[in-house]
Amino acid sequence: MYIRFVNYLDKINQYRKSKISNRNFLVILAVIVGVLAGLAAAALKSLTHHIEEFLQSDWHWKYKYYLYFIFPMIGIFLTVLYIKYFIRKTKFETGLTPLLYAISKKSSKVEAHNIYSQIITAAVTVGFGGSTGLEAPIVTSGSAIGSNLGRVLGLSYREITMLVACGAAAGIAGAFNSPVAGIVFAIEILLPEFTIPAFIPLLLSAATAAVVARLFYTQQLFFLVTEGWKVNALFYYVILACFIGLFSIYFTKANYAVKGLFYKIKHPYTKVIVGGLMLGALVFLFPTLYGEGYITIKGLLKGDYHTVINNSIFADYSSISAVVVLFTVVTIFMKSIATLVTLGAGGNGGTFAPSLIMGGLIGFIFAYVVNLSGIAQLNVSNFIVAGMAAALGSIMHAPLTGIFLIAEITGGYILMVPLMITTAISYAINRSSQKHSIYTKALADKGELLSHEDKDTTVLNQMKLKYLIEKSYPQLQMNDLISVKMNEILQSHKNICAVTDELGDFKGIIYIEELFNEMINHPDKGNLMASHLVQPAPNTITESDELKMVLEKMEQDNVWILPVLTAQNQYLGFVSKTAIFNKYRALLMRQNDYMG
Structure with a gap:
């Protein structure tokens, strides 16, 4: 049966090669990848939010709020169980580093189970309160779609890599309804060398995914109301960029430190218990840490500056500005710890969304403090948006992705200049200390990273x-x-x-x-x-x-x-x-x- 299937595919390929050029065929495949990745993105977001809605609203039990302490541990435990019993033949890995390794050393082979396993494990982890994002799993899922479609059709390494990038771009486009950011992300993070012909498949794949995901999931992520930016505020954007650049260095170093601590714990269930209890305690004290955390940024953009401290045990002190400031600053650092603990304990997710949340909170608290001091009156929403772009760009070493993603998901194109300034400066500060991003450092240390600068090494690695x-x-x-x-x-x-x-x-x-x-x-x-x-x-x-x-x-x-x-x-x-x-x-x- 398998041999017959392979022979049938071979005949299709031979016919296709005689009738359709590689360029046109890749365009067709890019659209197919976009449709499938868009469906995957919609499925992941819907499943995650249904779990969150059930735990927070639909499930009525008078003692249920006591279980919020252990919900994150339950999510991580279910993720570890799924990986142990349903993914036996291959290794399950999270984040974008394995994807970069697959491109660099595995001929762009991404295991087929990632198409669905990333969706299941990420939805369970984040839905139960794991403090990570859904973007890295959907990128991996979309890339797996592209990789396996290319391998089934017998395409070359470069063509499969193109479809992997199309899947990643489609994943970002579907998750955020931001096709331009999806294209830029694929170019900045995944493609070793960008060529103009590659732009067309990326464009079609990202646009298709955005349309498909929009059909099934129409909820807008952020709403930004702004009258624009003022020239006399540029100085404060520069100061904000410096703070975020320094914070991004801290986050990068904290990432390696927390990974090292959990690496020393050999038994997987011990990791679940230790990480789950730590995460539960953090979520109990800082409710903003539950799940992705986008709801907090939405509240801040609407002008509800107490949303960070609301629903916490310190909510009674929300009228005291100093308490709000202190609580928000602590929340920023606890978000970084909660994210890394979730991943270290065995949960699935990425640092994409946490980067946005931390950057947004830093932008909020900076503008809020300046306004309280009376030194100047800043538009808090503008600084929240600029902080999000700067944090994402500096932590991921993807400044263009940060700029275009935030501009798209907030409608803040009018803030393009502040976004460019804050992101460029914070990225430069991080890059001066960290040559590689949190995704690429491990590969670079092993000599397994595709390099834009060293093309000889790039080819030899293939x-x-x-x-x-x-x-x-x-x-x-x-x-x-x-x-x-x-x-x-x-x-x-x-x-x-x-x-x-x-x-x-x-x-x-x-x-x-x-x-x-x-x-x-x-x-x-x-x-x-x-x-x-x-x-x-x-x-x-x-x-x-x-x-x-x-x-x-x-x-x-x-x-x-x-x-x-x-x-x-x-x-x-x-x-x-x-x-x-x-x-x-x-x-x-x-x-x-x-x-x-």
Whole structure:
């Protein structure tokens, strides 16, 4: 059945290639990806908000409010259970880092289960109060749709990567009803190199997803009423940008610290209990931390400046401005901790929405304090919006995404200049301290990140050593007689051979030129054994080594070829510069022909 299906697909592909160019076919697939990703985004948002609505409004029990302390832990526990019992064959990973790794090292292969598993686990985590966002899961789900559609149709790596980016753009567009931000996000975060032909599939995929998601989920995220911005307020936007830039550095470092703490906890259910109880306590003290937290920003944009402290145990003090200020500042830092604890404990989600919430709160408290002081009278809503864009742009290292996303979801295009100033400055501050974003640092530390600047590394990262190993080189054992193996050596037309023991352990190499010299000059040619001629290899490599490292070893030892071994010192074959360079040139040619 499977073979018949594959043959049928192959016939379709052959017919398609004769009738439709790659460019036009990708446009068609981009629309399909947009439809499916739009449906996925609508499903995720609807499912999450139905769970929240049930727990907060529809479920009537006089003691239910005591359970808000443990609701987040229940959500994380259900997520961990689902992953354990329903995703067994592959590893389940959260956030955008695994997606970047898939593009860099796995030929853009995103496991098919991510199409639905990201939706289920994110909805349960956030619906029960996990303090994360839905955007990273929907991006992964949309990318999985694009990846698997491309793989089923037998597309090339670059074409599949294009569909992965289309899925990501569609996910953002569907989640926020912001197609422009979706396109910019895909370009800034996922695509190693942007080309003009790639713009059309991204545009169609994002626009289609926005339309489809709008049909099923029409709720507007934010409403911004503003008369514009004033030139004399620009100084305060700059100050705000500096505060957010410094905060983004703190958040980045806190991310690594909290991950490190939970990494030390080996048992998954221990993580659930520890993280769940911490999160429950935080949500109990700071209700704004429940779920995504967008409702707080909505209230602030409407002018309800007590919405942060309302429904908390400190609500009776909401009339005291100093308490509101202090409570909001603490909430900002607790939001960062709650988000990282949710993810560290095993919940699914991302830092996209938390970045918006934290940035919005910083913008609010900054303008609120300035207004209270009487130094100036600032438009609080404008600063909330600018703070959201700046936090997202600096934390994710995606300033254009921050600017266009906030402009789209708030209708704040009139604030484009303040958005650009705050986002650019906060991003520059973060980048001066953190070369890589929270998504890319782990990959960069391992040398697994696609680089815009280092194109050689980018291409080498797409190549896998195991496909370049040449096994046609003669292989001798230590006790082999050269005279017996001479015919095999001559027929190989190679200038080097490997020497192993009886178990296949690598012992060294023999250069054929030296072997011929010995056969001519040695007095006892018939008894000359491989052990007499073997010499240590100048260096060795393992099948798991990166090709960049392989080339560095070759340059260091001034050799053109090196033996490849397993981790157990078993001989596999040789890899040569010629094979590496030939594959390198082939990849470059394929990229030049991309979408032709």
